[in-house]
Amino acid sequence: MVTHPLIDFRTTSYGGRSFFAMQPIAPGIQLLTCEAPFAHVIYKDYRREVCAQCFAYAASVFRSINDRRTWSIRSCREGAESVWFCTDNCRIVWESGGIGPLLAEMNAILAKSQIATRKKAKDGLRGYDSPDTIFPGRPDVQITQGYIDKAWAEAEDLASSRPRLSSYCSTMNLEDMELEIARSVTSAIVQRYVFDHRPTNFSPSMIATLDPWTAVLDLQSSELSNVQLRPYVLLAHLRVHAFLCHSLPKHLRQYVPIVRALLARDTGNSFGIWDGDDRDEMLGWGVWVSASYFNHSCCPNLKMTRTGRTMRFTTSRPIEAGEELCISYIDINQSMAQRRRELEDSWFFTCRCQRCQSEGVDEAYQH
Ligand SMILES: [Zn+2]
Ligand SMILES: [Zn+2]
Structure with a gap:
């Protein structure tokens, strides 16, 4: 993460840590860059259509030329999931550094494991631990932190016994969306593994971009x-936790204890990977850690743009000294009621930005 000298980190009473302008800033100034997502997933169904390196969407690129929807450059290694790229250069970048190929290998293992558990579930083979008896899906008790802690303690207990875990997983029938969650968590695990096994002459600047784990754990759960x-x-x-404990090879399984912490932060901190600015299709999602340092406003003063894997934060209007720097988490062209609902549902807060406050006053006058 590369920040600008014009901005400063402060803790706020309402939204954790946030960036503020140290002095007036003109529009169009790039204040922060986040090189790559810490965790990401491109939906399985979009694999041929989205470049695995830069997330370019073939249908958008080819729209004006022909009807082609898929990329033709492909990496297919034995024991690994096939992966597609927009250019040879993207393939080369993806193959270097070791993260991409290892992730493709792990994704192949996860896909195979999902099919195996499905087949057994279909054949009616029942383990002695039926998923629903271990983890109640929708409890009628009030959900407290204690309740969640207890469920996770049971999950860890289950994972500590290979026979029990295999039995549980053999009938679990992992849903497609759960597999996508497992793939996204695995992308973070693979990054961590590669980071921990980096060569000793690894340059410090690379470490800064590769080791966001501490920063991730710092994010609000x-x-x-x-x-x-x-x-x-x-x-x-x-279920994702059990599935990963069951499916990942031993050298990656040691990172599975981090799954809960990741998933607890994933919801409020991930951003959709879209086909373009008009956001017609969501191709997957990613967690760009530094994006999470910006609070939301319905009249943001920063614009967040993605080029390839890199997220950039640029001022969109003149900013005064001391002003908080905000992005928008949602489509701000919606009505106040729609914006409120979306923010409450996905980010768990009621927006009190200047715009919401003034629109709220207007609304109160109308009624
Ligand atoms: Zn590409
Ligand atoms: Zn607002």
Whole structure:
């Protein structure tokens, strides 16, 4: 993460840490760059259509030329999932550094494991631990932190016994969306593994971009609010945890204890990977850690743009000294009610930005 000398980090009473302008800043100034997502997933169904390196969407690029929707440059290694690229250069970048190929290998293992668990579930083979008896999906009790902690303690207990875990997983029938979550968590695990096994002559500047784990764990967890609003999320996360403990090879399995912490932060901190500015299709999602340092405003003063894997934050209007730097998490062309609902549902807060406050006053006058 490369920050600008014009901005400063401060802790706020309402939204954790946030960036503020140290002096007036003109529009069009790039204040922060985040090289790559810490975790990401391109939906399985889009693999041929989205470049694995720069996330370019073939249908958008070819729209004006012909009807082609898929890329033709492909990496297919034995034991690894096939991956597609927009150019040879993207393939070369992806292959260097070791993260891409290892992730493709792990994704192949996960896909195979999902098929195996599905087949057994279809054949009616039942283990002695039926998923629903271990993790209640929608409890009628009120969900407290204690309840969630207890469920995770059971999940860890299950993972500590290989026979019990295999039995549980052999009938779990992992949903497609759960597989996408597992793939996104695996992308973070692979990054961590490659980081821990980097050569000793690794340059410090690379470490700064590769080691965002501490920063991720620093992010605010939205576990309790998320599970209270959507109780089914807890079961999905526990199933993903069990599935990863069961499927990943031993050298990566040691990172699985971090899964809960990641998933607890994923919801409020991930951004959709879209086909373009008009946001017609969501191709997957990613967590860009530094994006999470910016609070939301419905009249933001920063614009967030993605070029390839890199996220850039640029001022979109003149900013005064001391002003908080904000991006928008949602489509700000929506009505106040729509914006509020989306922010409350996905980010668990009620927006009190200047625009919402003035529109709220207007609304109060009208009624
Ligand atoms: Zn590309
Ligand atoms: Zn607002």
